[in-house]
Amino acid sequence: MTVPVRRFDAVIVGGGGAGMRAALQLSESGLKTAVLSKVFPTRSHTVAAQGGISASLGNVQEDRWEWHMYDTVKGSDWLGDQDAIEFMCRKAPEAVIELEHFGMPFDRLENGKIYQRPFGGHTQNNGESPVQRACAAADRTGHAMLHTLYQRNVRANTQFFVEWMALDLIRDEAGDVVGVTALEMETGEVYIFHAKAVLFATGGAGRIYAASTNAFINTGDGLGMCVRAGIPLEDMEFWQFHPTGVAGAGVLITEGVRGEGGILLNANGERFMERYAPNLKDLAPRDFVARSMEQEVLEGRGCGPNKDYVLLKLDHLGPDIIKQRLPGIREIAIKFAGVDPIKEPIPVIPTCHYMMGGIPTNYRGEVVIPQGDNPEARVNGFYAAGECACASVHGANRLGTNSLLDLVVFGKSAGDSMVEFIRNEMPNWKPLPANAAERSLARISRLDNQTNGEDVTEVRTAMQRTVQARAAVFRNSENLALGVKEIQEVAERVKRIQIKDKSKVFNTARVEALELENLIEVAVATLISAEARKESRGAHAHADFQQRDDEVWMKHTLYYGDDRRLTYKPVHTKPLSVDYIPPKERTF
Amino acid sequence: MTDIDPVEIKRIRWRSRRGLLELDIVLERFLANGFDQLTMAELAAYRKCLELGDNDFLDYVNGKAEVDDPELAHIIGILRAV
Numbered sequence: 001m002t003v004p005v006r007r008f009d010a011v012i013v014g015g016g017g018a019g020m021r022a023a024l025q026l027s028e029s030g031l032k033t034a035v036l037s038k039v040f041p042t043r044s045h046t047v048a049a050q051g052g053i054s055a056s057l058g059n060v061q062e063d064r065w066e067w068h069m070y071d072t073v074k075g076s077d078w079l080g081d082q083d084a085i086e087f088m089c090r091k092a093p094e095a096v097i098e099l100e101h102f103g104m105p106f107d108r109l110e111n112g113k114i115y116q117r118p119f120g121g122h123t124q125n126n127g128e129s130p131v132q133r134a135c136a137a138a139d140r141t142g143h144a145m146l147h148t149l150y151q152r153n154v155r156a157n158t159q160f161f162v163e164w165m166a167l168d169l170i171r172d173e174a175g176d177v178v179g180v181t182a183l184e185m186e187t188g189e190v191y192i193f194h195a196k197a198v199l200f201a202t203g204g205a206g207r208i209y210a211a212s213t214n215a216f217i218n219t220g221d222g223l224g225m226c227v228r229a230g231i232p233l234e235d236m237e238f239w240q241f242h243p244t245g246v247a248g249a250g251v252l253i254t255e256g257v258r259g260e261g262g263i264l265l266n267a268n269g270e271r272f273m274e275r276y277a278p279n280l281k282d283l284a285p286r287d288f289v290a291r292s293m294e295q296e297v298l299e300g301r302g303c304g305p306n307k308d309y310v311l312l313k314l315d316h317l318g319p320d321i322i323k324q325r326l327p328g329i330r331e332i333a334i335k336f337a338g339v340d341p342i343k344e345p346i347p348v349i350p351t352c353h354y355m356m357g358g359i360p361t362n363y364r365g366e367v368v369i370p371q372g373d374n375p376e377a378r379v380n381g382f383y384a385a386g387e388c389a390c391a392s393v394h395g396a397n398r399l400g401t402n403s404l405l406d407l408v409v410f411g412k413s414a415g416d417s418m419v420e421f422i423r424n425e426m427p428n429w430k431p432l433p434a435n436a437a438e439r440s441l442a443r444i445s446r447l448d449n450q451t452n453g454e455d456v457t458e459v460r461t462a463m464q465r466t467v468q469a470r471a472a473v474f475r476n477s478e479n480l481a482l483g484v485k486e487i488q489e490v491a492e493r494v495k496r497i498q499i500k501d502k503s504k505v506f507n508t509a510r511v512e513a514l515e516l517e518n519l520i521e522v523a524v525a526t527l528i529s530a531e532a533r534k535e536s537r538g539a540h541a542h543a544d545f546q547q548r549d550d551e552v553w554m555k556h557t558l559y560y561g562d563d564r565r566l567t568y569k570p571v572h573t574k575p576l577s578v579d580y581i582p583p584k585e586r587t588f
Numbered sequence: 589m590t591d592i593d594p595v596e597i598k599r600i601r602w603r604s605r606r607g608l609l610e611l612d613i614v615l616e617r618f619l620a621n622g623f624d625q626l627t628m629a630e631l632a633a634y635r636k637c638l639e640l641g642d643n644d645f646l647d648y649v650n651g652k653a654e655v656d657d658p659e660l661a662h663i664i665g666i667l668r669a670v
Contacts, residue, residue, distance in 0.1 A: 251610055
């Protein structure tokens with residue numbers, strides 16, 4: 001079967017903040033650049049980022065990039081690579097000012113400079129006192145960034161392929177990346193995108209969890225494609241959680257609710273936080289509350305038909321306080337939980353928010369994998385940026401407002417590296433391998449021909465329940481070992497998923513089946529990586545190994561999907577220009 | 589909705605996938621329950637809603653913002669009730 005080929009200098013998969021920032025760099029350099037996106041770019045999940053983008057502009061209070069770097073290293077619980085962290089924090093002011101020049105409507109001070117607000121974890125003088133470092137465009141920072149970048153890209157002649165889903169990475173015999181295959185949803189046809197360089201900016205994969213704040217499009221497509229192409233995934237055990245998402249929906253209930261006196265109850269009506277944290281009770285730190293909630297569920301004291309959530313009780317506060325001090329909460333509860341908190345408690349569960357791990361890259365955005373003695377050999381022609389990439393700046397835990405910064409700094413850096421690579425090393429296209437589209441066509445053909453198979457929704461639910469139960473915030477050896485076994489059983493079921501609708505045009509059932517094949521790779525990587533890490537660090541809190549163990553575990557996990565094995569590589573301890581920030585106990 | 593091109597219906601279903609989880613949930617419920625009963629005029633209005641930015645769309649659906657466009661008011665009312 002002949003598959004049509006389209007040729008570009010650079011192909012970018014994903015039209016969110018990172019993909020569009022990289023595309024701009026390439027298009028403005030005069031290179032022919034394509035961006036493939038499942039949805040219209042301005043409706044990427046970047047739109048959900050409200051908090052802001054951090055940069056040590058010092059517009060409100062004295063600030064320095066070195067302090068931002070310290071906060072990020074500490075936030076990462078010393079798993080972040082200090083060269084990449086220095087790079088990001090140093091570049092931050094320039095990146096924000098550049099966005100301002102592009103026309104992004106930041107909030108301003110009276111003197112005309114960009115206003116900055118405080119945000120958790122950002123401090124002056126290495127943890128001394130909070131600092132106002134977050135630049136925002138009202139509560140629509142992500143939205144404003146997407147629109148700004150989209151307009152610039154249109155002007156720079158970036159070619160957008162909207163409602164196209166990339167299927168597989170194409171590597172030649174040398175292992176170099178020479179393109180991707182992609183499905184045009186409109187026609188159901190598969191195409192080859194032949195490129196001198198490919199960038200993945202496919203976002204996170206939070207949909208592996210039953211409880212997730214991520215939009216439905218966040219299915220880890222780039223990560224699935226990497227695993228199938230023999231590229232390892234880094235630090236997949238690290239996922240950031242929020243304690244109170246609406247059970248079954250994922251929509252967040254702000255922590256302010258507990259601040260105002262809301263309390264958590266188990267199935268027996270017991271205020272269980274009194275047992276775990278006798279002093280702070282429901283106001284204990286976020287991760288502690290989340291783990292306690294999950295322990296209640298695991299010990300059989302969860303609520304509901306599946307005993308899989310706890311209750312957030314507000315009715316004792318009275319209707320006036322709920323309406324006055326917690327605006328919007330009542331509407332969220334009614335709309336997404338189907339309960340009126342004035343009368344009934346809200347079902348809540350720890351909810352996945354952000355993926356710290358991803359495709360291994362350096363601060364130049366180049367994908368790097370072990371080869372011989374070199375733990376970080378470049379994969380020629382392959383780049384990644386944004387949530388799908390692991391540079392690694394977030395390490396074991398991400399600071400708020402560092403994600404939008406990550407998108408623009410590493411999107412631009414990867415774009416620059418690609419321009420340099422194409423100009424200096426790849427003036428012509430490398431030939432496509434003869435079987436370039438074979439894997440993708442086989443996947444689609446299997447879906448079309450599968451009989452007596454498994455239902456996509458059922459298998460996806462089984463995967464989400466397993467990951468939620470075994471690898472959310474409460475982790476211990478027994479539970480993780482069970483999870484490793486169970487998720488591999490689900491993975492076997494994914495091999496037999498079946499779709500009823502075999503039509504070609506806008507077949508969303510097919511798209512969802514292909515997405516599940518990506519999600520499951522991420523889910524298996526998460527369980528296997530988490531089971532192996534026998535320490536507690538950042539978001540990976542292990543009940544049987546409660547201390548951080550820098551001696552043994554200050555290293556990055558690498559997961560290979562072909563034989564589901566792990567290797568490790570060192571954390572970068574040499575910043576680019578400043579002194580190493582040695583590990584300390586992480587207290588706040 | 590019998591006169592509508594079935595491909596157009598599938599396209600509209602895909603475009604109901606958004607960047608914000610809250611919208612995904614509301615629209616998924618709506619697609620499962622209510623979407624098939626839309627009149628031609630309502631469908632045209634829904635299609636127009638899908639052209640909105642996610643934040644504006646959600647503010648309308650949550651009742652955080654008033655709908656100025658009379659063409660959209662009715663369909664937003666339906667979505668608010670989902």
